[in-house]
Amino acid sequence: SLVLVAGNSVSINDIIMLTELPATRTKLTVDEVAKYLAQGYKSVTGKLPSTAILGLLVGQWGIETDQGTDFFNYNFGNSMPEPWDKYYQILHASEVINGVNTPIDEKFAAYKTPLDGAISHIKVLQSRKHWWKGLQSGDIDDFITGLKTVPVYFTGDAATYKSGSEKLIKQYISTIKKYSSNVFITIFEAIVGISLGVVGLHYYKRHYGIKAN
Numbered sequence: 001s002l003v004l005v006a007g008n009s010v011s012i013n014d015i016i017m018l019t020e021l022p023a024t025r026t027k028l029t030v031d032e033v034a035k036y037l038a039q040g041y042k043s044v045t046g047k048l049p050s051t052a053i054l055g056l057l058v059g060q061w062g063i064e065t066d067q068g069t070d071f072f073n074y075n076f077g078n079s080m081p082e083p084w085d086k087y088y089q090i091l092h093a094s095e096v097i098n099g100v101n102t103p104i105d106e107k108f109a110a111y112k113t114p115l116d117g118a119i120s121h122i123k124v125l126q127s128r129k130h131w132w133k134g135l136q137s138g139d140i141d142d143f144i145t146g147l148k149t150v151p152v153y154f155t156g157d158a159a160t161y162k163s164g165s166e167k168l169i170k171q172y173i174s175t176i177k178k179y180s181s182n183v184f185i186t187i188f189e190a191i192v193g194i195s196l197g198v199v200g201l202h203y204y205k206r207h208y209g210i211k212a213n
Contacts, residue, residue: 018081021110023089026074028114030172033068034058037076038179040118044126048181052138055176057121059140059165064154067168073110074117077153079124081109097155128153140166 028036037057041049049057057076064078065071073089081088089110094103111117125131131153134146144162147153154161169176 018088019086021073021087021089021112023072023091023110026071026114028068028071030058030068031175031178032114033061033076034172034175034179036114036118037061037121039115040076040120040122043115043119044122048179050138051173051177051180051182053135054180055169055173056135056138056140056143056165058172058176059169060143062168062172063161063164072108073112074114075109075111076117076121077124079109079121080107082120082124082127084123085109085120087111140169 034054038048038054041047041053041057061071061076062068064076070078072091073087075089078091078093087110088107090105091108092103093106093108094101109120111120125135128146128151130146130149132146134143137143140162144158144165147161148158
């Protein structure tokens with residue numbers, strides 16, 4: 001017997017083996033959200049996300065959780081259980097069914113630590129070619145298009161999802177930059193500048209192709 005969970009066909013035994021956790025709101029600052037998403041991305045891919053990619057992840061978290069108001073058990077993307085998950089929770093949610101916003105109680109993934117939740121969210125996005133391609137583009141339009149490609153990530157209005165994400169990215173861009181890979185380039189350039197001086201840094205950039213800010 002098979003059931004469909006977040007677009008995946010998994011055995012009913014996998015679902016039964018999950019342990020239910022009480023639906024508990026988990027509080028993180030936006031700084032912590034960006035930090036854990038960056039760490040989760042690195043754990044899965046081996047490298048830190050760019051500012052553009054981390055911005056998309058933080059923006060999505062803000063939309064999916066109402067900026068943390070509905071952030072339960074470190075589920076960064078409000079995703080349902082995947083085969084690698086150990087815990088689930090029952091949440092009162094809503095889905096757009098036949099054009100109607102319909103209340104429904106659904107089984108969502110749950111995590112005991114923020115890093116576990118962040119790692120799983122990256123793996124969820126990576127599990128669908130079009131979701132991952134959209135994220136890797138670093139472009140909000142491509143990301144939304146990917147998320148709305150069957151199997152869809154969300155059933156709500158794409159324009160609302162996009163505008164909300166863009167607003168959050170703009171609002172938290174300094175925090176996003178703090179934890180993205182770009183910040184290490186800036187630090188590295190500063191170290192090189194101290195070591196070589198202004199003239200040496202100018203030569204280093206020209207020789208190795210590092211662009212000035």
